[in-house]
Amino acid sequence: MELRQLAHFLAVVEERHFTRAARRVHLTQSSLSASIRALERELDSELFVRSTRNVEVTEAGRALLPHARQALAAAEAGRDAVAGVHGLLRGQLAIGMIQTFGLIPLPALLTRYHRLHPGVTLRLRHGSAGSLVTAVAQGELELAFVDHPLGHHSDRVTVLSLGREALxxxxxxxxxxxxxxxxxxxxxxxxxxxxxxxxxxxxxxxxxxxxxxxxxxxxxxxxxxxxxxxxxxxxxxxxxxxxxxxxxxxxxxxxxxxxxxxIRREIAVVSAADRPPTPAAAALLDLLP
Structure with a gap:
């Protein structure tokens, strides 16, 4: 099992379509299909149910999904850590943010971060606090800026309070x-x-x-x-x-x-409790007041 195969698998899961997934990973559709078939043979399980309209993930595919994400995240973290030794942060930093975040002007903070670390590409996702906390716990996001209450997976994240504000x-x-x-x-x-x-x-x-x-x-x-x-x-x-x-x-x-x-609410930034922040995420946390 190779990292590139896991990346191909993840692309198909998220796109639910082989043609779109192939464009995303810069392969022809036939090459992507061959990579997925090779992975299925190695695992002796079908990972997708294919139809003319879309692609559905099988039970085996759902079982593989969190481990594929963890493996790819670990590989990316390793590359970033080595780059960090040389004083250069690189890669991607996936961040979640509620629409109503206050106290800290996040656009200004992210602009400052970009000027300090231009090699890091930022990916922003909006959502409810509960959905963003779940995404952090499952490894889809590195950090999320949210408000309380945090939802069902609050026990799976580390919470750094950023203060309280009055509505x-x-x-x-x-x-x-x-x-x-x-x-x-x-x-x-x-x-x-x-x-x-x-x-x-x-x-x-x-x-x-x-x-x-x-x-x-x-x-x-x-x-x-x-x-x-x-x-x-x-x-x-x-x-x-x-x-x-x-x-x-x-x-x-x-x-x-x-x-x-x-009416006061508490706002916070959360990271996964079961793994340390990547160097790119740690650099953003260091900029917080």
């Missing part, structure tokens, strides 16, 4: 509440709310705080992206509870008001 009540600039410095949560029962996706940790934090305050929100719209949510507030569709940094793209069209009681 704000976001209202349109022309709203009657915009001139206030603070707003009681219990006094918002007659307001229309726009909300972020129900599977997010942010939503779980907001739901819990509103229950504690006795506020039953009148939710009129849910959005999958924070940008859409902020724009809905700017247009006067409703109000929302959001991290302060999320309001920045709207400029003066949206005002953030402190809430009483405050």
């Amino acid at each position: 704000v009540l976001a209202v349109a600039a022309g709203d009657s509440l915009a001139a206030r410095r603070q707003q009681r949560l219990a006094g918002l029962a007659d307001r229309d709310f726009v909300e972020y996706r129900p599977d997010s940790a942010l939503r779980a934090t907001i739901d819990a705080a509103c229950r504690e305050a006795g506020l039953e929100r009148r939710i009129r719209c849910e959005a999958d992206t924070v940008g859409d949510l902020v724009e809905l507030v700017a247009q006067g569709f409703g109000v929302a509870l959001l991290p302060p940094l999320a309001l920045s793209p709207a400029g003066e069209r949206v005002v953030g008001i402190a809430t009483d009681p405050p």
Whole structure:
């Protein structure tokens, strides 16, 4: 079993299509198919069920998948470690990030990282905190910037807290509440709310705080992206509870008001508990304040 065969196997798993996978690994389709067949013969198991429309992974393929990822990650980490001895970081760094991450301006942090380590290619993935934590635990991501609660696989990651922040009540600039410095949560029962996706940790934090305050929100719209949510507030569709940094793209069209009681959330960066960070990941962690 060779690393290149495992890379070919992983490409087919992720693309679910031999032609797309072949393009991804820069092979002809016939060469990729031959590589997969050789791997199947060596393992004496079919790894894929092929059809005219797509490719499905067999039970044997699913069993091989985490080990293939680990082997390829270990090989990449070895190459990066050797390069690090010579003072040069290289390779890829896969990072997860929730859309509503606050406190730390991550685009600025990643730009600084790129200037220091131009040989590292960054891959960013957005998702819910729970899905990103799972991806880190399973080796699909090196690091993830998330908020609490972390979800079902929190026991499989190492958590570095980056601090806590208070959410704000976001209202349109022309709203009657915009001139206030603070707003009681219990006094918002007659307001229309726009909300972020129900599977997010942010939503779980907001739901819990509103229950504690006795506020039953009148939710009129849910959005999958924070940008859409902020724009809905700017247009006067409703109000929302959001991290302060999320309001920045709207400029003066949206005002953030402190809430009483405050709604605080903890944000963190997580890495896998069963393996040390790669040199590329460690270099990014070193830049955190």
